[in-house]
Amino acid sequence: MLDLRQIRDNTQAVQALLNQRGDYNLQPLLELDLQQRELEKQRSQLQSRGNEIGKLVGQKMRVGTNPDSGEIQLLRSEGNEIKTALSQLEPKEKEIKAQIEILLLTLPNLPSENTPLGKNEEQNVEVRRWGEEYIPSFKLAMPHWEVGEAMGILNFERSAKVAQSRFVTLIGAAAALERALINFMLKRHIQSGYVEVIPPFLINSTSLTGTGQLPKFAEESFKCSHDDLWLTPTAEVPVTNLYRDEILESPQLPIRHCAYTPCFRREAGSYGRDTRGLIRLHQFNKVELVKFVHPDTSELEHQSLVQDAEGILQALKLPYRVLELCTGDLGFSAARCYDLEVWLPSAGKYREISSCSNFKDFQSRRANIRFKEPTKKGTQFVHTLNGSGLAIGRTMAAILENYQDSHGIVRIPEVLQPELGREIL
């Protein structure tokens, strides 16, 4: 959520930044803001007089004035008039406040000053590549879903029977590999100083609003019909909301968490895309990194977050590149974002495997996550950041392809061999 005061005081600047992202108009919001403040002024004046009357009546009663006396009757009737006036004002103000809230919740974050300008994903900026020497030089025998099915370790058909299309069942070696990957990633992140959490996988609407999935992206998540609970689309939501409505002490910062969760996404509007394999499923596993940091350190923390995610790909010797998203491709809540893309031989291109965002104070404003500095008065909003470290299913796909030899035999990355107790899948 953007700061309403900033919108009010720096309308031009905010508008200019929003224009880099799309078509947004601040005028209606500003008008509502003006109305709301006027109503607030009137209301608080009435309330002030109302309080005064209450006190006066109390004083008189205390000294023994007859409750039915004229002066008290007079005060009472003025009190009633105020009540009537307030009952007219209050709903109006509430309505306007609600409208302001809706407008604010639907405005995206402002891009950071470092974010490259651009209209769409084609104008994202490639920052670096790693591991090109690991890209297989021969023609791939089978894409990952075929090799997985051939080995009997991935089953899509039965999963569609059990659930729907876009689900997978991992069998035997694939299940073991999945588990090993989760474990390997968590271990590394814990070593780098992240504290592991296993949050609830069902989350309420307030939590989804806090991180920015609601109200705009309701159709992307699965909702439980009898409860105000949704299946989490990413660990970002439950983990960020862990500190919702809290005031942290600055020495507690930065807080760094890593979390394994399954993720559930409806993938509405992507019907024709990635219909085969592990790339786009309704349910997938992911290890997520989440940070709560002091605004002064958020840029550094963002860079190190990206490195922590990259570290996994490097350890697995999977070739990848790093893109910085341009203003036009930035996610709704992000101010700045790097995508890690892993090389996927079946597609002959890099595919997203991690997205590392700095949300600055956008989420913390929505979720009301603040901190206090001993020397400063008042509170400030923390900066939140997160990134995949990594998406497990896509990592598995990358391994099944990049580690496949010309006969369709898949080796296991060295770092996972001890855990799995073998070299070949």
Place this chain on the structure above:
RNA sequence: GGAGAGGUGGCCGAGUGGUUGAAGGCGCAGCACUGGAAAUGCUGUUUACUCGUAAGGGUAACGAGGGUUCGAAUCCCUCCCUCUCCGCCA
């Protein structure tokens, strides 16, 4: 799911419908005392919105939302959460 008890400031804990943002205690900060510390004393110690250049003012908040009243932490209703017992269950 059934029955009961309860939700007050960073924490503990008072609170009779009347000037209570809330006694008292603990904690914390500052000052005084001290060679230094402890102990003691004094002072201070929530957040949000809004008006104001500022000093400062106004309003709101005692789980949440409604209601009664001139006035609600206190009375009424709904919901949420916690605890205890019973049932069920991994």
